[in-house]
Amino acid sequence: MAHKTEIGVREQRVTQKTLHSVDETLRLPAVTPPVTYPIETLVPQVRQQTPAVGQRVTRPDGRLHGLGQTRYIDDLAFPGMLYAKIKRAGIASARIKRIDTREAEAMPGVMAVLTGREIPVNSFGPSLKDQPVLADDRVFHAGDGVAAVAAVTEQIALEALDKIKVEYEPLPAVFDPLEALKDDAHKVHAPNSNIYATKVIKKGDIDKGFAASDHIFEGSFRTQMVEHVPLEPHAAIAVWDPNGRVTIHSTLGRITLGRADISRTLKLPLNRIRIIATIVGGNFGGKNEITQEPVLALLSKKTGRPVKGVFTRTEEFIATTTRHPIIMDYKTGVTKDGRILARKVRLVLDGGAYCSWSETTLGKACILSAGPYKIDNLLAEAFVVYTNKTMTGAMRGFGAPQVCFAYESHMDDIAAALDLDPLDIRLLNAFEEGSPSPTGQVLQSVAVKDSLLQAAQRFGWKEARK
Amino acid sequence: MKRRGRGIACMWYPIGFTVAANPSAALVKVNEDGTATLLTGTVETGQGSLTVLGQIAAEELGIATDDVHVISADTDTTPMDTGAIASRTTYVTGNAVRLAAGKAKAILFEVAAPMLGVKPDQLEARDRKIQVKDYPQRNLAIGEVANHAQVVMGQPPIGAASFNPATVALDPETGQGKPFSTYVYATQIAEVDVDDETGEVEVLRIVAAHDCGTAINPMLVEGQIEGGISMGVGFALQEEILFDAAGRQINPNFTNYIMPTSLDMPTIEVDIVKSFDPTGPFGAKGVGEPTAVPTAAAILNAIHNAVGVRITSLPATAEKVLAAIKAKRAPAPKRIAARPRQLGR
Numbered sequence: 001m002a003h004k005t006e007i008g009v010r011e012q013r014v015t016q017k018t019l020h021s022v023d024e025t026l027r028l029p030a031v032t033p034p035v036t037y038p039i040e041t042l043v044p045q046v047r048q049q050t051p052a053v054g055q056r057v058t059r060p061d062g063r064l065h066g067l068g069q070t071r072y073i074d075d076l077a078f079p080g081m082l083y084a085k086i087k088r089a090g091i092a093s094a095r096i097k098r099i100d101t102r103e104a105e106a107m108p109g110v111m112a113v114l115t116g117r118e119i120p121v122n123s124f125g126p127s128l129k130d131q132p133v134l135a136d137d138r139v140f141h142a143g144d145g146v147a148a149v150a151a152v153t154e155q156i157a158l159e160a161l162d163k164i165k166v167e168y169e170p171l172p173a174v175f176d177p178l179e180a181l182k183d184d185a186h187k188v189h190a191p192n193s194n195i196y197a198t199k200v201i202k203k204g205d206i207d208k209g210f211a212a213s214d215h216i217f218e219g220s221f222r223t224q225m226v227e228h229v230p231l232e233p234h235a236a237i238a239v240w241d242p243n244g245r246v247t248i249h250s251t252l253g254r255i256t257l258g259r260a261d262i263s264r265t266l267k268l269p270l271n272r273i274r275i276i277a278t279i280v281g282g283n284f285g286g287k288n289e290i291t292q293e294p295v296l297a298l299l300s301k302k303t304g305r306p307v308k309g310v311f312t313r314t315e316e317f318i319a320t321t322t323r324h325p326i327i328m329d330y331k332t333g334v335t336k337d338g339r340i341l342a343r344k345v346r347l348v349l350d351g352g353a354y355c356s357w358s359e360t361t362l363g364k365a366c367i368l369s370a371g372p373y374k375i376d377n378l379l380a381e382a383f384v385v386y387t388n389k390t391m392t393g394a395m396r397g398f399g400a401p402q403v404c405f406a407y408e409s410h411m412d413d414i415a416a417a418l419d420l421d422p423l424d425i426r427l428l429n430a431f432e433e434g435s436p437s438p439t440g441q442v443l444q445s446v447a448v449k450d451s452l453l454q455a456a457q458r459f460g461w462k463e464a465r466k
Numbered sequence: 467m468k469r470r471g472r473g474i475a476c477m478w479y480p481i482g483f484t485v486a487a488n489p490s491a492a493l494v495k496v497n498e499d500g501t502a503t504l505l506t507g508t509v510e511t512g513q514g515s516l517t518v519l520g521q522i523a524a525e526e527l528g529i530a531t532d533d534v535h536v537i538s539a540d541t542d543t544t545p546m547d548t549g550a551i552a553s554r555t556t557y558v559t560g561n562a563v564r565l566a567a568g569k570a571k572a573i574l575f576e577v578a579a580p581m582l583g584v585k586p587d588q589l590e591a592r593d594r595k596i597q598v599k600d601y602p603q604r605n606l607a608i609g610e611v612a613n614h615a616q617v618v619m620g621q622p623p624i625g626a627a628s629f630n631p632a633t634v635a636l637d638p639e640t641g642q643g644k645p646f647s648t649y650v651y652a653t654q655i656a657e658v659d660v661d662d663e664t665g666e667v668e669v670l671r672i673v674a675a676h677d678c679g680t681a682i683n684p685m686l687v688e689g690q691i692e693g694g695i696s697m698g699v700g701f702a703l704q705e706e707i708l709f710d711a712a713g714r715q716i717n718p719n720f721t722n723y724i725m726p727t728s729l730d731m732p733t734i735e736v737d738i739v740k741s742f743d744p745t746g747p748f749g750a751k752g753v754g755e756p757t758a759v760p761t762a763a764a765i766l767n768a769i770h771n772a773v774g775v776r777i778t779s780l781p782a783t784a785e786k787v788l789a790a791i792k793a794k795r796a797p798a799p800k801r802i803a804a805r806p807r808q809l810g811r
Contacts, residue, residue, distance in 0.1 A: 060536070422767065430476070439636060450677065
């Protein structure tokens with residue numbers, strides 16, 4: 001008997017293996033391998049988890065993550081599902097003269113092709129609606145999508161992209177934010193100015209502050225463009241049902257705003273759109289606005305089939321938002337014992353081709369740019385400019401990591417020049433409970449000095465300085 | 467030769483949107499057995515926010531975190547939420563969850579009061595029981611009360627609430643106003659080795675002391691800090707999107723865009739600063755984004771401390787650091803020997 005069972009199991013395994021290899025060859029949605037794991041879970045006893053706040057409780061999703069059972073978008077499949085791919089412009093600034101999709105449409109396995117002109121309202125954005133879903137008339141940066149394909153396999157969709165012929169008329173472009181600031185620079189979104197948002201924080205009188213200072217220091221700093229690089233790329237599946245309702249499974253981090261943007265672009269009432277966000281494999285600010293969702297929805301409408309789109313790693317870099325490079329100029333007046341009397345800050349943010357979350361980033365960077373310090377006389381001015389590069393948007397810190405690099409480097413330079421310990425100059429200037437912020441807000445639950453002292457203590461700062 | 471340096475950086479960071487309304491709503495249902503279901507429109511993006519929200523609901527209802535099932539992120543079924551952005555989930559959504567759970571609890575108290583022969587305001591919820599304050603011997607299991615509420619009294623214990631942080635619009639000319647309801651603070655200290663022959667920087671150790679108000683789940687706070695530091699290390703030393711002259715990215719892949727790996731990670735020591743914000747749920751504020759803010763500044767100050775060069779543009783790649791070290795060394799003019807050296811035979 002035992003012998004027979006053994007053969008049965010082996011046969012099963014062979015069948016599973018064959019099934020998997022067939023799946024892989026055809027790139028069909030994989031058959032989930034059978035897993036054996038303990039089904040029983042512990043019910044916590046009273047007082048093990050109460051009171052709940054302050055407990056290092058394990059995550060309810062931790063078990064699924066640990067067992068590899070969490071379903072991300074790419075783990076989902078629906079019957080008859082198609083795969084979408086988007087053709088990227090590859091040219092930073094151009095006018096689209098002609099798009100010929102006939103050859104792609106004629107390919108076996110290609111179910112639909114979509115261009116920007118078919119999108120009911122082809123613009124979106126969290127503040128300025130300056131971003132097209134797919135470029136229709138103009139290309140503003142090299143990562144712009146110009147056409148999309150839905151096909152029965154990913155490979156066919158990719159091959160079809162090559163068959164789409166786009167004729168461009170190259171236009172002038174501007175890539176450097178300081179160049180873009182100049183009056184005679186190429187206007188990215190002509191006739192509008194390249195400077196699309198500004199922010200000013202004014203407090204006290206900086207001229208008086210500088211006049212009263214014993215020393216004045218200046219410093220210039222700049223940061224680079226980086227990507228969020230979440231483990232899971234942007235992914236979504238759109239299912240347009242016969243009631244004219246669309247369900248979108250998406251990696252969006254903000255489903256409320258996402259639904260509003262999809263409603264606008266599709267010209268569809270909000271109650272006909274359902275967004276289900278699964279457990280997202282990392283956001284860091286990069287998944288706070290729609291990307292391919294309207295494209296997938298329209299392809300699903302065209303084909304009557306569910307349509308999945310998963311960005312490649314390259315698309316993550318070139319076609320989603322990134323962190324703002326900022327050029328930061330600081331000027332600070334201090335007394336001889338290191339107290340800051342006045343500070344002037346000028347920030348120029350590289351906004352890339354579209355606004356995205358630039359206004360928020362600009363505002364936060366400007367407000368935070370003086371640092372967590374008591375400064376009575378402050379002038380902080382910030383500008384964000386369009387360039388023909390990948391758009392910059394929300395990313396963990398909204399401008400704060402950039403300005404922190406500047407104000408803290410500047411602080412150490414001042415400390416070194418005055419022969420002060422970097423910890424002491426910070427303690428001397430740091431906010432206290434009730435200090436006014438740069439915007440005049442009375443601050444509460446302030447813990448900057450506590451954090452300085454606690455970190456220094458833990459590190460052994462004073463000992464290390466000797 | 468490797469030279470060691472230390473650098474400090476502190477920061478402040480706001481919770482929630484700049485002035486703009488960013489509300490969250492939540493709905494809490496207590497089941498007949500005293501377990502609960504929480505509905506929230508926020509999205510779990512890996513940070514553990516649903517765990518924290520479950521803990522807040524559990525704390526308010528006096529039950530265990532595992533007693534709360536959290537349903538999230540579906541525009542058809544969950545209440546409106548501004549989303550996983552601006553380090554706002556624990557503070558804003560957390561406040562909404564606490565208020566919603568409080569409303570469900572009020573129904574339970576109303577039902578339990580006559581059963582226990584006291585007034586509702588004399589009751590508290592703790593350890594899966596509803597008990598009389600200062601006389602805990604008189605109590606009822608929360609499941610018994612919930613069942614009685616629904617099955618006998620016809621009052622299912624359900625609560626819904628929303629929260630929006632209080633702000634004051636900024637003056638357009640001076641920028642004066644109250645853009646945020648609350649802020650968090652942090653300090654990170656980095657210890658690095660800089661090889662003055664190659665310019666290579668190795669981050670050895672980072673001490674991070676973060677204020678997040680009450681830490682609802684200290685383990686998840688530590689997780690956020692460790693993740694933030696890894697992003698900070700990449701921002702400081704390695705990562706940079708590069709463009710060609712035509713404005714096309716030249717390194718949109720992991721071969722040429724260098725992310726820190728586990729091998730690049732320093733030893734991280736985390737300290738959670740004791741603090742309490744009366745406007746937050748159980749005193750909590752938030753921790754998501756701030757963890758990535760001071761890391762690069764601390765590392766760059768440590769490089770300055772180690773080799774005396776100030777790198778003013780990120781990332782501080784080995785090439786950049788080495789060039790700065792070379793530029794700093796007094797460029798002694800090349801001297802030509804008065805007598806030609808005799809070559810050996």
